Amino acid sequence: MSPTPSHPSRQQEFWSGVRQELPLQLGVAPFGLVFGVLGLAAGLTPLQTILMSSIVFGGASQVVLVQLWGSVPGPVVGASVSMINLRHALYSASVAPYLRALPLRWRLPLAYLLTDEAYAVTINRLRNETPGPFQHYHLLGTGTLLWVCWQITTITGVVFGATIPPEWSLEFAIPLTFIAVVVPILKRRADFIACGTAAVISVIGQPLPWNSWIILAGMGGIMAGWLSLRIMAGRGDA
Amino acid sequence: MIWWVMIFCGVVTFFTRFVMFSDMAPKKLPDWSEDVLSFVPVAVLTAIIVPSVLIGADNAVEITDNAHLPAAILAVLVAWLTRSVLATIGSGLAALWCLNWLIF
Incomplete structure (x- = not known):
């Protein structure tokens, strides 16, 4: 018997990404709800609020966008959001060595899915575990779970947001999520x-x-x- | 107008995430870049955490009368001891609710 190279399969990489991303949804879900509420409060229509979660797909940038919307001119809103987003170029640079060899049909969706929380979980796998030929499926797993959770909670926030008491301070869940990521590293x-x-x-x-x-x-x-x-x-x- | 701002922000967000994956990015990064990039998660996420805990509604630093601060400190301790995402978020939220209910 010849030894077979033992690397995780596509499915194993994808599902280990999903599994490792799951606990972070405790922080992402309240944030999505809060965004749904903020969007309506800022005067956006339900459709605009919901679509922003897939067009922009960035929690902090979406919150800044709706908070500034109406109080400052459009170009300043754009500049502000771009500034907040520049950090993603750093994530991109840090993940790129592991993904650059992939065809464009992989790099485009993976770039779209490269959020704070998906990056934080996947960079850990890329750096600290054995490289595998399907390691990009890990980012697909973390990113997809986050995307689905973000869309569902945005819609929930738009529909039920008015019934969430503000004293629950749900927006505090997001710094807590990042504390949970930063302290162990x-x-x-x-x-x-x-x-x-x-x-x-x-x-x-x-x-x-x-x-x-x-x-x-x-x-x-x-x-x-x-x-x-x-x-x-x-x-x-x- | 809101649609244009939204689409602009969506395009900018996508391209900042894609920029280093693109074929225009340098094929090989210099050796020191690995060390530099190893600080990205810590530095950038800290820059998001600290103001969202310390900065109040009027854009001023709030140390006293700020229940978020002790709740965040507790969450840091829990994260340090347990390394558990669920325990960290859960304890931080629970601490904030208790403090708001008891004192603030």
Whole structure:
């Protein structure tokens, strides 16, 4: 008997993505409900609110869009949302080495599905588990589950939103989701430095126009982490 | 107008996600890029978490009278100890509800 290479099958990769993404829906679902409510409150029609969840498909950007809509000119709304979205280019760069060899018919849908929560789960698999020929099915799994959950909860929020009491503070579920993702990946000393730097810039940068604090804090944290990694490596105590 | 803004935002969102997957992106990234990109999740997600906990409705930092802060600190501790997504989100929401009900 010749040994067969043991790598996960397409189905195994897809379903392990779905399974690992599932707990995060506890945070995504309330966020979708909140977005449904906010959309109507901002004066969008139910159809516009629901379609925005598949046209834009980005929780934070959709919330910013509806919050700014009506109070500032359209181009400023666009600039603000683009600024918030720039972080996805960083996700794209970080996942690209694993996916670049795929044909375009794969790269297009996978790019569309590359949200915060799908990225956070899949990058863990790509970096820390054995590479497999079907590892892109993992992102398909995390992304698809998130997409389905986001559409269902947006619609639910639009239909039943008026009955959700505001004191449930459902919007708090989203920072909690990210806390659940970030804390376990803080391993190196440089990770803590990146985290602290991003935290400080994100607060002091608040007055900056077009929500540019989000990308400045992200870039600042990345630079601080990388520099401290270099310095510690130079001293031999990374 | 809202449709145009929405479609613009959708196109921008898609292209920022696609940009490094495209054939225009450099085929091989420099060696140091792996180290740099390893900080992306921590730095970017922290930049989303901290303001949503600390910044109040009037765009000012709120340390006192802010039930989100102790609830978030508890969630960080739970995440650190359990590494469980469900326990982290559940404890944070439960803490916020208790605090709002008891004090705020």
